[in-house]
Amino acid sequence: MKPRIDRSTLKTVTIKVGRSHKWSVDVSGEPPPTLSWVWRDGIALSNTARINIENVDYHTDFSITDATRKDAGVYTLVAENPSGKDFEAVELIVLGKETVCALPLVSDLSISPR
Secondary structure, X not given: OOOEEXXXXXXXXXXXXXXXXXXXXXXXXXXXXXXXXXXXXXXXXXXXXXEEEEEEOOEEEEEEOOOOHHHOEEEEEEEEEOOEEEEEEEEEEEEOOOOOOOOOOOOOOOOOOO
16 A cells, blocks of 8 residues: 555644754555655755654654754655655744844935935
8 A cells, every 4th residue: 555644743833943843743554654754955864963753663753852043944754665655845944033233224314305
């Protein structure tokens, strides 16, 4: 049976810098599909100090901790077995602290008539 991703938990998420998030996703198919997470331009993701991917038969957990603005983007779950392939993209939005403008501010915008 072709893989099928349960999309009910794959929603766009907005978090603040330094926060964490976890997508927990069920998948069906026979034989059990191989599960992988892909980021921008098809870069396959693996476990790092801040990203943890746990795949078991019919389920995957993708978590990110201490998020930075650079982590924002579209992540894609790919489920594949000999019967076919299914994939779904989900967006992570990471809001950072406001930055201070380094340019001088103009205090008087009055224009003299000619």
